[in-house]
Amino acid sequence: MVQETEFGTTIVGLVADGRVVLASDRRASAGGMVASKRADKVFPIGDRAALAFTGAVGDAQGLVRTLESEVRLYETRRNAAMSVPALASVTASTMRENPVRVQHVLGGVDADGPHLYTFDAAGGVLEQPYAADGSGGPTAYGVLENEYREDVSVEAARALAGRAVAAASERDLASGNGLAVATVDEKSVELDRYDDPAAVAS
Template sequence: LQGTPSRTRTPDPPERRTRPNLLRHHAPLARISLLGADTRATSSEVVADKMCAKIHYIAPNIYCCGAGTAADTEKTTELLASNLSIFSLNSGRNPRVVMAAQIVQDMLFRYHGQIGANLILGGVDCAGGHLYTIGPYGDMDKVPYLAMGSGDLAAMAILEDGFKPNMELESAKKLVRDAIHSGIMSDLGSGNNVDICVITRQGVDYIRPYEESVYKDKRERRYKYKAGTSAVLTERVIPLEVVEETVQSMDTA
């Protein structure tokens, strides 16, 4: 979300947390950047990871949400973070958000969509809060708010309905939480917890988890049956002869 904080009440700087750091959402206020994501990673119809971190560190003032192929989004953001850390060491200052967006845009454009990374890049610099969306083909746009991922249609509906230019920080957090929850309820590929990252000039507040899932399946009964529950009608044992046995050692170094 992007706008100007209300002048009637200035929110206190968020407490810096030391906790380690897809519906993917971003909500920057004029001087604040707010990112949110779910924590479910899937492999086809199988839930591969229930605590996948989809908000990636780029720089002290920039974070990035990723949707698409998990390996591509992680390695792309790691490469971007490495390049920007070299810039910071040489210049002695934090990078601009538009600089990070242009670097990753140029890299993705060269691969013509072969890297399945849909990114939402958000951060705060000397010019305020910024939000950029970068597609796998190198297309880039600057937007006030955005949702990406398999549950983005339901999430975008909540963002479009509740977004206001002059939102309080807590209201923006609730809006992002509601958008992610809407995507979770409407999409099997999204789920589990809600993570939120608040970026200001004073620092970063990475809340993981911001909210644990309220939609969890409970097993109603045990599916371990007693021996003899299913009757054995016939039994046939076929002996197998080992013709050749080969043992190969695997290098684990």
């Protein structure tokens, strides 16, 4: 029997050629109903990081606003960019102080290169080369485990992320309705949305 999770969606992240790729499906569920077919689940944090989430939308939006404020405040006070490990630490501290009904993957690029982090409910942090989460996460992980390589190019990573989300959408009722893909480098976050994961998965 497949165990149900309140975190119904699929998110993935990959480190690729000095950058980070984050992706998600675009379905938002409310119980057994599709509440939205155009939900955003990948958000920029500052100029060179992004967060993909699964869970309660309000909690995720609140977390994004908090992290965005922390990044901007840090940059204003120090006249320097916050490192991605520091952002991950702030994220973990925020989760411990104000528990949220969210699981997420955080990725970004700084002077030391690309970083990708996963978090547990207590705010524990792990840096990973690739990750998946949500109710479609186990299926997506199977695709990533089979195909991910450390020397993957950005275009190949975007295609792999698309295939992982598409595979999860085939098996997970809470995932589907397209694909959002963010490509993060040291200067910017580029976010693209597609009605069909095949647009980047081929």
